[in-house]
Amino acid sequence: MTEKQQPLTVGRVAQLVGVSVRTLHHWDSIALVRPSARSWSDYRLYDAEDIARIHRVLVYREIGLPLAEIARILDDPEVDPREHLHRQRSLLAERIGRLQKAARAVDEMIERTTPMNDTPSSAGPISGDPRTPAEDRSITLSPQEQSRIFGTDWDPAWQDEARERWGDTEQWQQSVQRTRGFTAADWTRVAEETAALETDLAEAMNRGVEPGSEEANALAERHRASISQHYDCTASMHVVLGRMYTEDERFTAHYDRRSEGLAAWLREVIEAAARAHGVDPETAGWE
Incomplete structure (x- = not known):
């Protein structure tokens, strides 16, 4: 019997689909994806249908649906597997369309940007807000054009606000330099x-990971690393950004759209991780 026909262990499935064993264990515990069998030594064994369900979960998760909603969709008795595939294909097409629109927007921004020192320039979000591409003085689009390109959530005032707050910092200059050569594919x-x-x-x-735990600290470091693509973000700076996630309603709204309470939880996670680096969140500053 081939591997394709045989039930697979949790470790082999994790390698096959590209998720951690811990994730599969969690999905089993919440009845999202339960293995169809157990070995004589009580190891989880997944058959072809189980793995197909895992792939459906991965697609829905990639689209951004929370696990509880994914479980509800997959367990809907009125929807057969083929209908799930059609639904996922439609959702993926929508996401591809949004990304293509974003890429075209960045292409247009590149074309409409006046070179500074003979080199096109654009800067990443100094604030850590993924919705707010900070700009260099070389962008020549009007506010109305920027709103048209980036969509109704784009507020041209964010650019001036970011520059006024951070423009004289070393991090701003780092951001300008690091993203100067970014293409539309890079921004996508x-x-x-x-x-x-x-x-x-x-x-x-949503599954109750506690700030300060090993998993939460790893997520905090991953979040800090995403910001460090643009400038060197220390643990102390990370705390300052975390404060904004709850003190600025725009940041709060951005994260809470993902899941209610996410902004406050993320701030706690960042502060707990900072303590592990020897930083006191109460006194942390931009340094």
């Missing part, structure tokens, strides 16, 4: 990675 990659990170943060919060 950043957007996809940010969405995946926020989905994982929401999933961890």
Whole structure:
């Protein structure tokens, strides 16, 4: 009997589908994906139908649905597997369309940007807000054009606000330099990675991951690393950004759209991780 026909252990399935064993154990515990059998030594064994369900979960998670909603959809007795595939295909097409629109927007921004020192320039979000591409003085689009390109959530005032607050910092200059050569594909990659990170943060919060735990600290470091693509973000700076997630309603709304309470939970996670680095969140500053 081939591996394709044989039930697979949790470790082999984890390798096959690209998720951790811990994730599969969690999905089993919440009845999202339960293995169809157990070995004589009580190891989980997954058959072809189980693995097909895992792939459906992965697609829905990639789209951004919370696990509870995914479980409800997959367990709907009125929907057969083929209908699930059609639904996923439709949702993926919508996401691809949004990403293509975002890529075209960045392409247009590149084309409409006046070179500075003979080199096109754009800067990443100094604030850590993935929705707010900070800009260099070389962008020549009007506020109305920027709103048209980036959509109704785009507020041109964010650019001036970010520059006024951070423009004289070393981190701002780092951001300008590091993203100067970014292509539309680079910005699309950043957007996809940010969405995946926020989905994982929401999933961890919803299953009760405690700030300060090993998993929460790992997520905090992953969040800090995403910001460090643009500038060197220390643990102390990370705390300052975390404060904004609950003190600025725009940041709160952004994270809480993923899952209610995510902004406050993320701040706690960041502060707990900072303590592990010897940083006191009460006195942390931009340093």
